[in-house]
Amino acid sequence: MSGNQNNTNCSVESNSLILILVPAYILVISVLGIVFNVFVLMVFCLHKKACTVAEIYLSNLAGADLVLVCCLPFWAEYVRNNYNWLFSESLCKLxxxxxxxxxxxxxxxxxxxxxxxxxxxxxxxxxxxxRRPFYAKLGCLVVWGLGLVFALPAFIYRKLRFEPWSNGTLLCDVDYTGNQYLVSEVMTIMFSFIIPVSIVSFCTVSIIQALRNRVMGGLNSQRMEQKANTLILLVLLAFLICWVPFHVSKIMDVLENVGILSCQIILIIFQQVSTYLAFFNSVLNPILYVIAGENFRRRAKELVKQWNNKTTETFSLMSTRTRLTTVKLGKPRADL
Structure with missing residues (x-):
């Protein structure tokens, strides 16, 4: 979320289509993201079997996506009100x-x-x-810690302020100096895009090569390898589609800040659209990484059976208690 909304030449007009479409788009993402990721967490957390290493990562991924999409409605309201923040400064930071x-x-x-x-x-x-659960949990803990550190600049430098060009509206904006802004954006591009996409690309290429080099063990093996190839490519493709435009807009914003590019309305619109396209990845994650997986579907079916069995046992117990109560109430007294 760019803090460069204070340029008069780059302000978004109040009648702009983006003020109508973006909030609706964000709310749709929020609803779908909450439903999908809550379902994923229920399957992983309520199932009687312990999570595997991959499922530990996926459950943490679902948790991160869930918290993210729960915060997006605040930003939808901010955009809908023509970038007028209606909440407290604490929420502006948080x-x-x-x-x-x-x-x-x-x-x-x-x-x-x-x-x-x-x-x-x-x-x-x-x-x-x-590949043990202990190391998986430790890795997740490290990621959460790094994420907290990464979020500190937003919490520290976000402030509420009035701007003359904004017609008296209250902006929730970052208060960076020129150098602080450039350092922040370059660090974001490096650690949130270049490094992770390089790692994911290397892993994907290596996995595809390893699968191709294996000896085919029959039709079933071919189908399993084809599914693995397809899933890996879809995951990488979804990641790139959702996040490349966002970081391209970040790079363009840096170039505009140093004077290489001139600020235009189309750039602001591209920044906004690419930001919320990136957040759509939180909806795709449970679909591509979890719901499309056979292990997850099996675990979900087992959880449904587990719930059905508990429900059946509960009703059976209630029925038994009802019959016993009826018998006791209907039994003649011995002293009569």
């Missing part, structure tokens, strides 16, 4: 910080999933000892 933190964590949970798949398929024997 909401962008939480969004930044969970966007960062979501990306790196995807990286952990990619690394886990790389280790499992490319080095299944020599690296089996590191």
């Amino acid at each position: 909401v962008p910080a939480v969004i930044s933190m969970n966007a960062f964590c979501s990306i790196y949970f995807l990286v952990l999933v990619s690394i886990d798949r790389y280790v499992a398929l490319v080095h299944p024997l020599s690296h089996e000892r590191i």
